[in-house]
Amino acid sequence: MSAPTAVQPEANNSAFYLPDFCATRTVFVVVLIAQLVALVLTLAGGNRDLDFWIEHARNGAFLLWIALGTAFVLCAVRKQLARLSIARASALVLALIVAVTALISELAYRLGESFTQPGTELGQLFPIEHGPFLLRGALISFIIGALALRYFFVTHEWRRNVEMEARSRIHALQARIRPHFLFNSMNTIAALTRSDPQKAEEAVEDLADLFRANLSEARAQIPLKEELEVARIYQRIEELRLGARLKVEWRVNDVPMRAMVPSLLVQPLLENAIYHGIERLPAGGTVIVAGERNGDMLRLSVANPIPTDPHPREREGNRIAIANITQRLELAFPGQSGIETTQTAENYVVTLTFPCIELP
């Protein structure tokens, strides 16, 4: 299993906006920018001596070298860049872009000079004047480079806002332990204190563990084993309260317990299944928590029976929890996770799909 690549937020300098130029995705973006610039140059150039496509191929090839060269250099100096202030790093990156462009231009000029005759068909592809060619290239690369940096900066800012919003929602959700749950649990403990002191003691311990998990700083990811443990603690408390009405079936034997998941992934789903399902059924029912591994992906699902009752309970809480989990999964596994809710006449199922990443 490979380590997660995209989920490495800058711990020390979260304002640092440059993407990782060693990553394939970023290289692709850089190449794309270069090819677009090449197309613009060809379209604007209108060189009557050359066929349009030949000229475009020439420009494309030339800019591809610049793009790959720039990505290579920026990849190499990434660590050093991260230590600089935003302004300095940006200036340095711009200077590097211009330098790489100048270098590639110089090489192109030399190549044309030594291997081709001016006036021949091949010679037409290479620059003739030395100084102006380099100057034009430097200016164009400076402008495009500045625009690209601006683009990366804006994208990064936007992403950072999304992340911060997600984090604040996590905190909001954690603070929002359902008051009903809290007071009902207290009531259960009050009842057990005399009738079954040992159970009461266990309930207090479970409640403490559950609150600790809910209140702790959102660790980015925890092993699935820990997350399922929190869900089981929650189940034990609810079992005391609901008695035989609540049954939970765990079908998780086939999932790797070391797989890393965002914290509070399963427990809120179990809570919703009980709050909207079991608690509303006079005879109760069974919640099924199932997990399976499918190649590199993990699937977790929580299914609960739903009451056929004329008053659908406020679904607001459920929507918030689902939106919150969606967002945190997306943060942990960008573009690779999915969440799906299906509702039939009798059942409500939430299914999460995300990459299975095991710590060694």
Place this chain on the structure above:
Amino acid sequence: MSAALKILIIDDEPPARDRLKRLLEELDECQFVGEGGTGQEALKLADELKPDVVLLDIRMPGMDGIEAARHLADFEAPPAVIFTTAYDQYALDAFETQAVGYLLKPVRREKLERALAGATRPTRAQMAKLARMSPTGARRSHIAVRTREELKLLPVDEIRAFIADQKYVTIRHPSGEHLIEESLRSLEDEFNPDFVRIHRSALVALRHIEAVERVADGGYAVRLRGSVESLTVSRRLGGELLRRIRARD
């Protein structure tokens, strides 16, 4: 010395019931008579056991406490009701002026004692306010009817039609016909949009309409599930009925 207060406990959580039972054991002049876990059970048991006070949980599966209290208020000799709740802000608001009508869980012994001493029936105004503020709305899930001996609860979902007949309203239900003393107008308001008025004297369940037939004089008639006879649709209401049925399907 007066007879002990007969008390019925209704809560869907067994430990919550146990705790109240134990607290009652410690109080003088209180007699625990029974317990149940849903609004339906509250009504059945109250009808059988004739308690003086019902300790009634608000949030329960099936029929909730608020609706149960509304039905209890219609009893011939309604018991006093004390709501118990873990956290229902709206319920507390409904009792702002009178602190004896509800208890917060976990219930304190002194408060239970005080509440029992001052237990009364919720006033009409309190009930109306509770129903209005309840998240489930003012709509009942059941209609309580009294047959010769027992109290019967008809799930509103199963009711086919309400037919007005001079002073009474007849409920058509798979179990038979039942009389209640309510106006068709208030029933229509409460159960809109699930029931549709087809005649000055008839309100039918949209979901149980099996067919709309044309009749000889150019008007319509409605046939309900499990019934052979048809109900006449008044000319004025025919268009609205067809529109609602199309929206349903």
